[in-house]
Amino acid sequence: MELHTLSSHRITRRTMLRLGALAGLSTVVLPSLLAACGGDDDFGKDDTTTPGGPTATVSSESQGEAEAGEPKSGGTLVWGMGGDADALDPHTTNAWAAWRQSTMMYESLVRKDLAATEGTPEIVPLLAESWEATEDGLTWTFKLREGVKFHDGTDFDSAAVMANYERMAVADSKFYYETAWHGQFAFQYATEVTAPDATTWTITHDRPVAEFLSTIGDYYWFGIASPTQIEKVGNENLAANPSGTGPFRFVERVEGQRTKFERNDDYWGDKPYLDEVIIRPILEDQARVVALQTGEIDLMSDPPPDVIQSLIDEGFTHSDGMTPQVAYYRFQFRNEYGKDVRIRQAISYAINREAIARDLFRNSAIPAYGLLSPGAPAYDPDWKPFPYDPDKARELLAEAGYPDGFKTKLLGVPTASGWPQAGAVAQFIKDNLAEVGIDLELELTEWVTYLGIIFRERTDMIMWGTAWGMPTNFFVNIQAESRYRSEQDAGDAGYTNRENPNVELDEFLVAGSEATDAATSNELYRKANEKAMVEDCAFVAITHDKLPHLMKPSLKGFVHSVNVNYDLTKLWIDE
Amino acid sequence: MGTGHPDGKVVRRMGRYIIRRLIATVAVLFGVSILIFTIVHLTPGDAARAQLPSNAPEEQIQKIRRAMGLDKPMPIQYVYWLRNAVQGDFGRSYQHRISAFGIVKDRFPNTVILAGSSLVVAVIIGLTVGVIAGTRPNSRTDRTATILGIIGASLPSFWLAIMLLIIFSLKLGWFPAVGMYDVRGDGGLVDLAKHLVLPTIATAAVPAAVIARQVRSSILEIMNLDFVRTARAKGLAEHIVVLRHALRNAMPTFITIVALQAGYLLGGSLITEVVFSWPGMGQQLYTSIGARDVPVIMTITVLIALVFTSLNLIADVLQGVIDPRIRLM
Numbered sequence: 001m002e003l004h005t006l007s008s009h010r011i012t013r014r015t016m017l018r019l020g021a022l023a024g025l026s027t028v029v030l031p032s033l034l035a036a037c038g039g040d041d042d043f044g045k046d047d048t049t050t051p052g053g054p055t056a057t058v059s060s061e062s063q064g065e066a067e068a069g070e071p072k073s074g075g076t077l078v079w080g081m082g083g084d085a086d087a088l089d090p091h092t093t094n095a096w097a098a099w100r101q102s103t104m105m106y107e108s109l110v111r112k113d114l115a116a117t118e119g120t121p122e123i124v125p126l127l128a129e130s131w132e133a134t135e136d137g138l139t140w141t142f143k144l145r146e147g148v149k150f151h152d153g154t155d156f157d158s159a160a161v162m163a164n165y166e167r168m169a170v171a172d173s174k175f176y177y178e179t180a181w182h183g184q185f186a187f188q189y190a191t192e193v194t195a196p197d198a199t200t201w202t203i204t205h206d207r208p209v210a211e212f213l214s215t216i217g218d219y220y221w222f223g224i225a226s227p228t229q230i231e232k233v234g235n236e237n238l239a240a241n242p243s244g245t246g247p248f249r250f251v252e253r254v255e256g257q258r259t260k261f262e263r264n265d266d267y268w269g270d271k272p273y274l275d276e277v278i279i280r281p282i283l284e285d286q287a288r289v290v291a292l293q294t295g296e297i298d299l300m301s302d303p304p305p306d307v308i309q310s311l312i313d314e315g316f317t318h319s320d321g322m323t324p325q326v327a328y329y330r331f332q333f334r335n336e337y338g339k340d341v342r343i344r345q346a347i348s349y350a351i352n353r354e355a356i357a358r359d360l361f362r363n364s365a366i367p368a369y370g371l372l373s374p375g376a377p378a379y380d381p382d383w384k385p386f387p388y389d390p391d392k393a394r395e396l397l398a399e400a401g402y403p404d405g406f407k408t409k410l411l412g413v414p415t416a417s418g419w420p421q422a423g424a425v426a427q428f429i430k431d432n433l434a435e436v437g438i439d440l441e442l443e444l445t446e447w448v449t450y451l452g453i454i455f456r457e458r459t460d461m462i463m464w465g466t467a468w469g470m471p472t473n474f475f476v477n478i479q480a481e482s483r484y485r486s487e488q489d490a491g492d493a494g495y496t497n498r499e500n501p502n503v504e505l506d507e508f509l510v511a512g513s514e515a516t517d518a519a520t521s522n523e524l525y526r527k528a529n530e531k532a533m534v535e536d537c538a539f540v541a542i543t544h545d546k547l548p549h550l551m552k553p554s555l556k557g558f559v560h561s562v563n564v565n566y567d568l569t570k571l572w573i574d575e
Numbered sequence: 576m577g578t579g580h581p582d583g584k585v586v587r588r589m590g591r592y593i594i595r596r597l598i599a600t601v602a603v604l605f606g607v608s609i610l611i612f613t614i615v616h617l618t619p620g621d622a623a624r625a626q627l628p629s630n631a632p633e634e635q636i637q638k639i640r641r642a643m644g645l646d647k648p649m650p651i652q653y654v655y656w657l658r659n660a661v662q663g664d665f666g667r668s669y670q671h672r673i674s675a676f677g678i679v680k681d682r683f684p685n686t687v688i689l690a691g692s693s694l695v696v697a698v699i700i701g702l703t704v705g706v707i708a709g710t711r712p713n714s715r716t717d718r719t720a721t722i723l724g725i726i727g728a729s730l731p732s733f734w735l736a737i738m739l740l741i742i743f744s745l746k747l748g749w750f751p752a753v754g755m756y757d758v759r760g761d762g763g764l765v766d767l768a769k770h771l772v773l774p775t776i777a778t779a780a781v782p783a784a785v786i787a788r789q790v791r792s793s794i795l796e797i798m799n800l801d802f803v804r805t806a807r808a809k810g811l812a813e814h815i816v817v818l819r820h821a822l823r824n825a826m827p828t829f830i831t832i833v834a835l836q837a838g839y840l841l842g843g844s845l846i847t848e849v850v851f852s853w854p855g856m857g858q859q860l861y862t863s864i865g866a867r868d869v870p871v872i873m874t875i876t877v878l879i880a881l882v883f884t885s886l887n888l889i890a891d892v893l894q895g896v897i898d899p900r901i902r903l904m
Contacts, residue, residue: 076759084862087672094626178642179672181627181635239672255671255678256854256862258758278758282852283862286737290745290752291852297753445619448867452620488633490624 071557075573076276080288082302083417084256084281087239090223091168091180096418096564099220100301101279103565104261105151106223106244108216109142109161109201112375112471114559114567117321120377121471121562123213127156127224127245128201137208137516144199148268150226151250152243158195163227165193165203167235175227177235182221186212208514210521211474218324218470218563247272247569256281273557273572292316292550298573299551299558302420305362311550320364320546321560322374324475327365327419327467328541329410329429333494334459337408344537345386346396347462350436352388356428357543360421364548368541370529371479375471375562377518378525385534393436405437411454411464416447419467420545426465429542456492463540464491471562473525474513479539480532481509495538505531589895596891600884607880608873612656615869616649622669622867643669656873666870670863675870678859679878685755686855688767689848690840692775697782698833704783705790710817712795720787727784736777736850743773753852774851778844782836789832793825800824827894834890838883 085098090106093099109128112121125131128142148156166173168180169187189205196202205212216222229243242250247269248261259279263272280297282288285304292300292311303311312318331347332338353367369386372379397405410430414423423444430440443461445453454464469475478484482501485492496502505528512524532538551558557570623640640646644655659666665676708720744752750772756762757770797803798821806816845857852858856875863871 078758080753086670086866089672092626092672178638179626181639236667236672254854255681256852256858257754257756260758280754280758280852282753283858284737284850284852287740287753287850287852290740293745294748294752296751296757446865448620448622448625448865449618450620451624486633490621490633490636 069574071273071570071572072574073273073572074275075273075575076278077274077299077555077568077571077573078278078280078297079299080280080282080291080297080301082281082283082285082288084283085259085279088242088250088253088259089180089239090221090225090244091164091177091182092239097279097281097301100565101259101261102223102242102244103220103246104248104277104568105242105246105250106220106225107246108220108222108224109144110213110217111220112214112217112561112563114561114563114565116562117560118374118562119322120375120379123217126217127161131213133516137210137514138206139202139204140212141200141202144201145268146199148245149266150229150243150245151264152226152229152232154226154228154243156224156245157198158201159198160224160227161201162193162195163230164222164224167225167230175230175235180235186215186222208516210513210516211472214472215470215474218472220565248277251276270569272569274568277568292552295552298555299549301547301549302417303364303548303550305360305364305421305548308362308364308548308550315553316550317553317555317558318548318550319558319560320548322366322562323545323547323564324373324375324469324471324562325418325467325545325547325564326368326371326373326469326541327422327425327465327543327545328368328371328539329412329463329465330491330493330539331463331495331537332459332461333538334456335408335462336459337402337406338462338493340400341537342396342400343402343462344540345534346393346400346436347433347438348386348537348540349389349396350393350438351386351429351432351540351542353386353542354388356425360424360428361543361545363546365420365543365545368544370533370541371469371476371539372473372525372529373469373471373475374544376473376475376525378473378512378522378529380526383526383529385530386540390432390436397436397438402437405439407439407441409441409443409461411443411445411450411458411461413447413450413465414444416467419465422465422467425542451490454491456487456490456494464493465542467545469544473521476525476528476532477509477513480505480528482506493538495536502536505536589892592895593888593892596888600881600888603884604877604880608657608660608877609653611873611876612653612869613649615867615872616652618867620867622869625866626669656870660873660877665874668863668868668871670866670868670871675868675874678871679856679874682854682856682859683878685853686841686844686848686857688755689771689774689778689844689853689855690837692771693778693782693840693844694833694837696775696779697786697836700779700783701786702790702829704787706794706817706822708787709791709794710798710813710821717791720791724784724787727780728788730780732777732781732846733850735780736774736847739773739777740850755854774844774847774853777847777850778840782840785836786829786832790825790829793828794821797821797824823897827898830890830893830897834886838879838886841879841882 081097083095083097085101086095087093088098088102090102093102107126109126110123111126113124116122127145127148129145130143131140133140144158150156163175167175167177168182169190170176189207189209190203191206192204194202223244225238226243229241230238233241247264247267249264251260251262253259261277263275265271282291288300289303289307291297308318331344337343357363357365357367369384397403410426412422412426413419416422426442426444430442433440480496482496482498485497487497487499496505508524508528508531512521512528515521515524533541547564554574555571556574557572559567559570623636623643623645626639627636644652667673668675668678671678704720708717711717740752743749751757751770755770756766760766803816803821806820844855845861847853848855848857849861859871860875
C-alpha cells in the first residue's frame with residue numbers, strides 16, 4: 001500500500017475551497033490557494049517529484065503579482081524574529097524560532113508539503129524516496145534516497161537514520177541523549193527497528209499508528225543529523241555544531257545577534273536561490289517593526305497586530321495563513337465551579353471569540369472552537385459549537401445555581417513567544433465573563449514561573465491556558481487521551497488521566513489514531529472533539545493564530561505553509 | 576600627583592587596606608552568589624519543565640530534571656555549583672546547551688562598549704552641566720539644568736529608547752535601529768559607532784543627570800568654603816578658582832559617584848540592550864531569567880558583582896591618591 005498516495009484528496013480540496021471562499025477578499029492569499037490546488041494534483045500522480053518542485057513557478061505568483069519575473073539567484077535574506085532560538089538541535093528544541101532555523105539545515109524522512117497553504121498538507125518525500133506500510137498497519141518500510149551527503153561529507157544511509165532514532169529512543173545506545181525528548185510521542189509504540197540494507201529502514205509498532213508519517217513529518221523534529229558529527233562533537237555540542245542534509249548549511253551563531261546560513265551547493269534537491277540567510281532575534285516589538293521599515297531586516301515574524309495594516313499601506317508584502325497553533329484554556333475540574341459542566345459551557349458561550357480575532361488580533365487570528373488545528377485532517381471550519389451568546393450563558397449559570405455569578409480565577413501569562421496577545425486575551429475574557437456576572441481575577445505570570453505554578457492542587461482557579469499545536473489529529477490524543485496524562489502531572493485538571501480515564505473519549509481517540517482509513521479516522525476525531533469540547537466542555541479554545549509575516553516588496557517566493565516553517569529554497573530577491 | 580610625599584608607612588597601610596578590601600570582595604561575591612542562587616530557586620518556575628511542552632508527562636520531566644541535576648536539594652546544588660565555579664567551570668546553559676561562561680564571555684565586551692561609551696557621555700555632560708550650574712546657583716542656567724536633570728533622571732529608559740528609535744532611526748533615518756553591526760556587512764568601527772549612538776544616549780541619560788546633580792551640589796558647597804574665598808581674594812581668575820581649586824576638591828565625591836554609576840551601567844543597560852537588540856549581558860540576563868537558565872544567570876550576576884566591587888575598590892584607592900586626608904585614615 002503506497003500510503004503517501006492515499007492522502008485525503010477530496011477532503012483536502014473541499015476544505016480548501018471552503019476556506020478559499022473565506023479568504024476570497026484577500027488578493028494575496030487567493031492566488032496561493034489556487035497554486036496549492038495545482039501542486040496537490042501533481043503530487044498524487046508523480047511519486048518521485050522532489051518536494052516543492054512543481055510549485056517553483058507557482059510560488060512567485062503567490063506574491064499577488066502577475067509579472068513577477070524569473071527567480072534570480074543570489075542575495076542575502078535577513079529575517080527578524082520576535083523570539084530567540086534555544087538550541088539548534090532538532091531533537092531537543094522547544095521553540096518555534098528554533099524549528100524555523102533547524103528545518104533549513106535538517107531534513108526528516110518525509111515532510112508536510114510546504115507549498116500547501118490551506119487544508120491538510122500532503123506528505124511528500126524527503127530523505128525517503130518512498131515508503132509503505134504492511135496491511136495491518138504495523139510495519140513501515142522506508143526506501144531512502146541515495147547519493148545524499150551530510151554537510152560534513154558523511155554519506156546519508158540507513159545507519160544514520162538508526163543513529164538518530166537511537167539518540168531519541170534507545171537508552172542503552174551510545175547515541176542516546178536524555179534531553180532529546182521528541183521521540184517520546186512518535187516512537188513509544190516501536191517494538192522493532194531495523195536497517196536491513198543501506199537504503200532501507202523499517203519500524204514496527206505494537207499497534208497501528210495511522211499518523212506515524214504525519215508525526216515524523218512535522219516540524220522536522222526527526223531531522224537527521226550526521227552520526228559522524230554527533231560522535232565527533234558529542235550530543236551536547238550538536239546544537240552549536242549542526243550538520244544535516246538540508247538546503248542550507250550552518251555558518252555561525254553569535255548569540256543574541258545573528259545566526260548565519262549559506263546555500264548548500266551540494267544539496268540533493270532544488271538548490272536555494274539565496275546565497276545566505278541571516279536570522280536576527282529582535283525581542284522588542286517596536287524595534288522589530290522599525291528594523292523592517294529601515295531595511296535592517298527584510299522579513300519579519302511576529303508583527304504586533306496593530307501595525308500590520310499600516311505596514312501594508314507603506315508597501316510591505318503581507319502573508320499569513322493557517323497554522324497548527326491553537327490557543328486554549330483547560331478547565332480545572334477540581335475547582336468548585338469548574339466541576340459543573342453547565343458552568344464550563346456557560347463560560348464557553350460567554351466568550352466572544354469573533355471579537356477577539358477581529359478587534360484584538362485585527363484578523364491575524366481566526367476563532368477556534370476545538371483542539372484540531374486548521375491543518376489537521378479532521379478539522380472542520382464549519383464546526384462552531386459555541387457561538388457568542390451571553391443570554392445562553394446566564395441561563396446556564398442560573399441553572400447551575402449561580403444566577404448572580406461568582407468570583408474565581410484564571411491563570412495565564414502576560415506575553416509569551418508563540419502565544420501572542422496572551423495577556424490581552426485574558427483581559428478580554430475577564431470583560432466577557434463580567435457581562436454574565438462572573439468576576440474573574442487574572443493571575444498572569446511570566447512563562448517559566450507559570451509552568452511552575454499550574455499545579456494540580458491549584459483548585460482556586462477555574463482555568464489555565466496555553467498555546468501550541470500540530471497539524472495532525474494526533475495532537476488531540478496528546479491533550480486529551482488518558483494514557484498521556486497522569487494525576488501527578490503538574491497541569492492535570494482532573495478531566496481525564498491514567499488513574500481516572502474518560503473511557504468514552506479514549507475510545508474515539510484510540511480508534512481514531514489506529515484507523516488506517518483516513519475518512520474513518522477523521523470521523524472519530526470529530527466525535528472526540530465534540531465530546532471533549534462540547535459535551536464535557538473540558539477545554540475552551542480561543543483562536544488559531546495566522547502567524548502573519550511582513551516582508552520587503554522585492555522579496556519573492558514566500559509561501560505561507562500550514563506549518564510553522566517555510567520553504568526558503570524558493571525565496572528570491574528581485575533587485 | 577604633586578601633593579603629599581607618600582612614605583613607606585603610607586604605602587604599607589595602603590597595601591593592607593587593599594588586601595582587606597580584596598578579602599571583602601571575595602566575601603561579597605560569595606554572598607551575592609548565595610543570594611542569587613536562592614532567589615532563582617525560590618522563584619516559582621521549573622527549568623526542567625521549560626524544556627518541554629506545557630503539558631508533557633511528569634515522567635519525562637523527571638528524566639530531564641535528573642539529567643540537569645535539579646532533583647537534588649538546593650544547598651547541594653549550590654555546593655556543586657560553587658565547587659565547579661571556583662575551578663572555572665560555570666556549567667552549561669540550560670537554554671542554549673553551550674558553555675555558560677562562553678556565552679557571557681562573548682557578551683561581556685559588548686556591554687563594556689555600551690556602558691563605557693555611556694559613561695564617557697554621562698561624565699562629560701554631567702561634569703559640564705554640574706560645574707556650570709554649581710557656580711551660578713539659582714541663575715536661569717541653573718534652573719534649566721535642574722529641570723533637565725530631573726527629566727533625565729526620571730524618564731523611563733525604555734520609553735526614551737523607543738522615542739529615539741522612532742525619531743532618529745525611523746523618521747530621520749540617521750542611525751540604525753537594532754544590533755551592534757549591520758549583519759550584511761563585515762562590521763568595522765564606523766558601523767559600530769553608528770549603532771552605538773542611540774543606545775548610548777538612552778543609557779547615558781540617567782547617569783548624566785545623577786552626576787550633574789552631585790557635581791552641582793558639591794561645587795556649590797565648596798564655592799562657599801574659606802579657601803575658595805582666599806583664592807578669589809588673591810585675585811585669581813574665576814575659571815582658575817573653579818577648575819584648580821573647587822573642582823579638585825570635588826573630585827573624591829565625583830570619583831565615587833562615577834564608579835557607582837559605572838557599576839550600575841553594567842546592569843543598568845539591560846533595558847536599552849533589550850530594546851536595541853544590543854547583544855550584551857543585559858539582554859542575555861533578560862532572556863536567561865525568562866528561561867530560569869541558572870548557570871547563565873549565576874555567571875552574569877557574579878561577574879557584575881565582581882566588576883562592581885572592583886570599580887569601587889579602584890575608586891577608593893584613587894581617592895586616596897587624590898585626597899591625602901583619606902589616605903591617612
